[in-house]
Amino acid sequence: MKKKSLLYYTVFSLLFFAACTEDDNEKPAGLYSNGAFILHEGTFGHSNATVAFLSFSTDSVKEDIFSSTNGRPLGDVLQSMSIYKGKAYLVVNNSNKIEVVNADDFKQAGVVENLMSPRFVAFYQNKGYVTQWGDGFNGCLAIFDVTTLKVDTTIAIGAGPEGIAEINKKLWIANGGGWGVDSTLVIFDPSTLKVEKRIVVGHNPQHMVKDKNGYLWVLCSGVSDWSNSENDKPSSLVKIDVNSYKVLATYTIGKNYHPSMIAINKDKDALYYGAGFGFNGIWKFSIDATNLESAPIIEGYFYGFSVNPTNGEIYVFDAKDYVSSGEMTRYSASGQKIKSYTVGIIPKAAVFPN
Numbered sequence: 001m002k003k004k005s006l007l008y009y010t011v012f013s014l015l016f017f018a019a020c021t022e023d024d025n026e027k028p029a030g031l032y033s034n035g036a037f038i039l040h041e042g043t044f045g046h047s048n049a050t051v052a053f054l055s056f057s058t059d060s061v062k063e064d065i066f067s068s069t070n071g072r073p074l075g076d077v078l079q080s081m082s083i084y085k086g087k088a089y090l091v092v093n094n095s096n097k098i099e100v101v102n103a104d105d106f107k108q109a110g111v112v113e114n115l116m117s118p119r120f121v122a123f124y125q126n127k128g129y130v131t132q133w134g135d136g137f138n139g140c141l142a143i144f145d146v147t148t149l150k151v152d153t154t155i156a157i158g159a160g161p162e163g164i165a166e167i168n169k170k171l172w173i174a175n176g177g178g179w180g181v182d183s184t185l186v187i188f189d190p191s192t193l194k195v196e197k198r199i200v201v202g203h204n205p206q207h208m209v210k211d212k213n214g215y216l217w218v219l220c221s222g223v224s225d226w227s228n229s230e231n232d233k234p235s236s237l238v239k240i241d242v243n244s245y246k247v248l249a250t251y252t253i254g255k256n257y258h259p260s261m262i263a264i265n266k267d268k269d270a271l272y273y274g275a276g277f278g279f280n281g282i283w284k285f286s287i288d289a290t291n292l293e294s295a296p297i298i299e300g301y302f303y304g305f306s307v308n309p310t311n312g313e314i315y316v317f318d319a320k321d322y323v324s325s326g327e328m329t330r331y332s333a334s335g336q337k338i339k340s341y342t343v344g345i346i347p348k349a350a351v352f353p354n
Contacts, residue, residue: 030104032065036308036315037351039078040344043323049078049092050344061341066099069106074099081351084123084146091118091130098130100149103353110149115142122164122171124190129171131161136179141188153193158182163207167216167242170196174218177204181223181233187245197245202236206260211287212268215248216240219262219273222255232256237273237285251292263307265333272314275302282314297335304348313338317347
């Protein structure tokens with residue numbers, strides 16, 4: 001993660017965002033099939049990143065399932081997790097690796113090593129594509145084989161690449177700026193191993209989701225000038241036609257407001273955005289709206305959030321003091337609080353195997 005924001009916020013998401021893959025609908029069965037994986041970054045430099053599991057059947061949280069299963073720590077700063085063909089890929093940023101486990105029981109299945117500040121991973125035709133910050137200014141894409149787990153190609157891609165998704169047999173990558181500023185979305189062709197197109201969007205794009213009509217929505221977090229907020233650059237939502245590569249609309253969120261995560265509801269007709277240092281609330285935006293809402297559906301300052309794709313519930317994460325237990329709270333899709341849970345150190349996202 002960005003070291004300058006370790007005590008403040010993550011520039012993520014999640015999609016979630018767990019990245020989109022060609023196996024999005026795969027449903028691993030077993031010990032960890034009916035619930036949600038909760039990702040905890042852990043304290044930078046302490047190698048105390050963990051994964052917990054919220055069981056839907058018992059409504060209880062089982063802590064640190066990686067260490068309890070494999071008898072060793074996961075590593076330093078858990079950035080994200082994606083599931084592909086029955087395996088879970090845990091991107092451990094400051095340990096420069098991806099731990100691979102069986103998704104149903106979390107038993108170790110290998111390690112992708114020798115990465116450079118990895119962020120997120122997507123998959124296409126048995127290859128993994130990892131966004132990496134590198135030195136924070138010159139980011140790259142690492143490509144590994146899912147059978148051997150060996151990196152065979154590394155390609156320069158832009159500054160601080162973040163979210164990545166497979167769309168129409170291409171890899172779409174958001175260049176989040178890293179230690180500087182970038183405003184491009186990259187379309188990478190895995191068949192030629194070349195960048196096919198760079199689309200200029202808003203300042204520091206982070207993550208993206210597809211709506212029910214096939215349009216891509218990109219969250220651009222803008223730029224914070226920590227010494228003088230007058231120099232901030234605005235955050236925005238950008239709508240893109242994935243076939244023509246054209247920007248169809250841009251909605252400015254605010255000059256001094258810098259959300260870091262985006263998600264979509266289960267019907268794929270409404271977006272949620274929020275999380276990030278100093279950003280208040282989780283906000284909802286209909287894909288057919290012409291203006292942003294005037295108030296969030298959930299108030300509060302959160303380190304991260306995720307949306308359950310099955311029932312539309314919103315999970316928000318509070319890192320509290322960043323060195324001890326955090327809190328996860330479930331809300332309904334319309335923003336009503338359901339329940340809070342004590343979880344691990346610096347919780348940031350949930351991944352849903354079903």
